[in-house]
Amino acid sequence: MSTSNSRASGFADQAAVYAPLYRQIKELILLALQRGEWKPGALIPSETDLAGRFRVSQGTVRKAIDELSTDHLLVRRQGKGTFVATHHEPRAQFRFLRVVPDDQEPVPGVSRYLECKRTRAGSEVALQLAIKPSDPVVYLRRLLSFSGAPIVLDEIWLPGNLFKKLTFERLSAYSGPLYGLFETEFGTRMIRADERIRAVAAAADAARWLKVGPGTPLLQVERLSFTYGERPVEVRRGLSLTDSYHYRNTLT
Amino acid sequence: MSTSNSRASGFADQAAVYAPLYRQIKELILLALQRGEWKPGALIPSETDLAGRFRVSQGTVRKAIDELSTDHLLVRRQGKGTFVATHHEPRAQFRFLRVVPDDQEPVPGVSRYLECKRTRAGSEVALQLAIKPSDPVVYLRRLLSFSGAPIVLDEIWLPGNLFKKLTFERLSAYSGPLYGLFETEFGTRMIRADERIRAVAAAADAARWLKVGPGTPLLQVERLSFTYGERPVEVRRGLSLTDSYHYRNTLT
DNA sequence: TAGTGGTCTAGACCACATA
DNA sequence: ATGTGGTCTAGACCACTAG
Numbered sequence: 327m328s329t330s331n332s333r334a335s336g337f338a339d340q341a342a343v344y345a346p347l348y349r350q351i352k353e354l355i356l357l358a359l360q361r362g363e364w365k366p367g368a369l370i371p372s373e374t375d376l377a378g379r380f381r382v383s384q385g386t387v388r389k390a391i392d393e394l395s396t397d398h399l400l401v402r403r404q405g406k407g408t409f410v411a412t413h414h415e416p417r418a419q420f421r422f423l424r425v426v427p428d429d430q431e432p433v434p435g436v437s438r439y440l441e442c443k444r445t446r447a448g449s450e451v452a453l454q455l456a457i458k459p460s461d462p463v464v465y466l467r468r469l470l471s472f473s474g475a476p477i478v479l480d481e482i483w484l485p486g487n488l489f490k491k492l493t494f495e496r497l498s499a500y501s502g503p504l505y506g507l508f509e510t511e512f513g514t515r516m517i518r519a520d521e522r523i524r525a526v527a528a529a530a531d532a533a534r535w536l537k538v539g540p541g542t543p544l545l546q547v548e549r550l551s552f553t554y555g556e557r558p559v560e561v562r563r564g565l566s567l568t569d570s571y572h573y574r575n576t577l578t
Numbered sequence: 579m580s581t582s583n584s585r586a587s588g589f590a591d592q593a594a595v596y597a598p599l600y601r602q603i604k605e606l607i608l609l610a611l612q613r614g615e616w617k618p619g620a621l622i623p624s625e626t627d628l629a630g631r632f633r634v635s636q637g638t639v640r641k642a643i644d645e646l647s648t649d650h651l652l653v654r655r656q657g658k659g660t661f662v663a664t665h666h667e668p669r670a671q672f673r674f675l676r677v678v679p680d681d682q683e684p685v686p687g688v689s690r691y692l693e694c695k696r697t698r699a700g701s702e703v704a705l706q707l708a709i710k711p712s713d714p715v716v717y718l719r720r721l722l723s724f725s726g727a728p729i730v731l732d733e734i735w736l737p738g739n740l741f742k743k744l745t746f747e748r749l750s751a752y753s754g755p756l757y758g759l760f761e762t763e764f765g766t767r768m769i770r771a772d773e774r775i776r777a778v779a780a781a782a783d784a785a786r787w788l789k790v791g792p793g794t795p796l797l798q799v800e801r802l803s804f805t806y807g808e809r810p811v812e813v814r815r816g817l818s819l820t821d822s823y824h825y826r827n828t829l830t
Numbered sequence: 831t832a833g834t835g836g837t838c839t840a841g842a843c844c845a846c847a848t849a
Numbered sequence: 850a851t852g853t854g855g856t857c858t859a860g861a862c863c864a865c866t867a868g
Contacts, residue, residue, distance in 0.1 A: 524824050624852075641838095
């Protein structure tokens with residue numbers, strides 16, 4: 327991989343006839359992350375080390391890490407080294423939690439789990455998770471409260487084979503971010519998510535949990551989350567009260 | 579600015595005691611853009627040119643342009659050159675238009691302007707635009723339709739001094755993206771926006787325009803847009819029907 | 831003092847667009 | 850053939866952290 331530049335052919339779907347060296351290096355690091363060679367939160371080898379290992383210049387490794395860093399898969403810390411990103415660190419906390427109070431600073435909130443059962447995917451969820459309708463899924467329901475008031479009612483569907491040992495007890499005993507639990511206990515790291523947001527009228531059940539009248543306008547957030555390799559691994563539907571909370575977003 | 583590295587002191591608010599060379603270059607390019615030295619859509623000098631002009635290496639200019647490019651202020655085109663970004667090009671079209679149809683591809687939509695008047699800011703809008711409540715603003719109302727059906731009702735407030743010549747006729751005659759008009763006719767380019775999203779019940783007036791019953795849940799999007807130097811220049815409140823449309827977002 | 835990431839340079843070569 | 854952005858290298862030095 328020196329100056330003579332042996333490019334990977336990469337016959338992947340459609341494009342990618344040509345991939346620059348730093349992207350190949352990125353891919354190698356990505357694979358190492360995916361197979362858990364370095365755990366979340368851990369220090370990875372220095373840029374110089376990796377450069378030697380992959381037989382490329384330090385600048386090339388650097389550019390690969392640059393991209394992984396903007397992808398939130400790695401975190402650089404000057405003077406210390408480069409670390410595997412984790413959903414446990416505070417900076418990642420509000421990346422996937424967009425419902426925040428109108429006037430105060432964002433706060434974590436408290437989860438109360440209402441349900442945790444195993445069932446079959448069904449056609450809709452199966453389609454999204456790219457599995458068969460008869461395949462097993464874990465179905466969760468939880469109520470998120472901020473300063474004592476119930477604000478978000480979430481339904482969550484997870485592939486059964488990836489979350490075999492997920493139980494109601496395990497969830498209730500845990501307090502940190504849900505994705506943190508998924509990452510450390512089930513080896514599934516959420517990388518990216520697509521959301522569809524709507525306004526809906528509260529059904530009787532949701533209204534009861536959120537302590538409002540049926541028909542109250544609620545913010546519905548449908549989410550599909552992905553792990554490495556664009557694999558869909560979570561379907562989520564949240565219903566939020568938005569009197570004194572809102573979904574915040576920045577367009578750049 | 580050669581190896582001896584004369585850093586700008588930058589006594590700006592709080593931080594920025596130290597700024598790397600490429601950031602200083604970025605700032606210089608930013609100023610050139612801001613004062614309209616290169617118009618939207620225009621070709622800017624090559625990296626080599628700029629390197630010569632600023633007395634730094636090409637790699638340093640490159641890194642500055644890298645950032646401006648991810649900020650969507652410049653667009654690189656290999657073999658052609660680097661261009662000033664514009665809201666007129668199709669790639670920028672859906673950066674600020676997040677309400678899209680559930681199943682089809684995103685489409686531009688058709689605007690019908692309902693109102694365009696001059697008034698005073700009032701306390702709320704003034705606070706957001708960082709002007710005085712007695713300062714003049716332009717107030718707009720428009721209805722956005724997709725394939726014939728009214729979907730979004732927008733209210734827009736703009737600083738009066740920046741949009742002096744904005745008229746109902748000018749708006750109605752125009753068909754492209756609104757930010758495109760602002761950019762070419764009023765020299766105000768929208769860079770970034772913060773949004774707060776809620777579910778609300780349709781008031782009588784909104785219900786009438788969107789052809790639904792009063793009390794129907796609507797998606798309310800409050801937006802504050804910024805131009806160069808984090809200057810707020812637009813307040814917007816949109817109400818959307820989300821039966822067969824939704825607000826799409828990607829968490830990364 | 832040593833190690834790590836961060837910046838900057840100079841030069842070579844590749845990929846792409848256009849004339 | 851020429852000019853532009855894109856990649857890659859090698860080496861020097863700066864800023865930050867920790868033993």
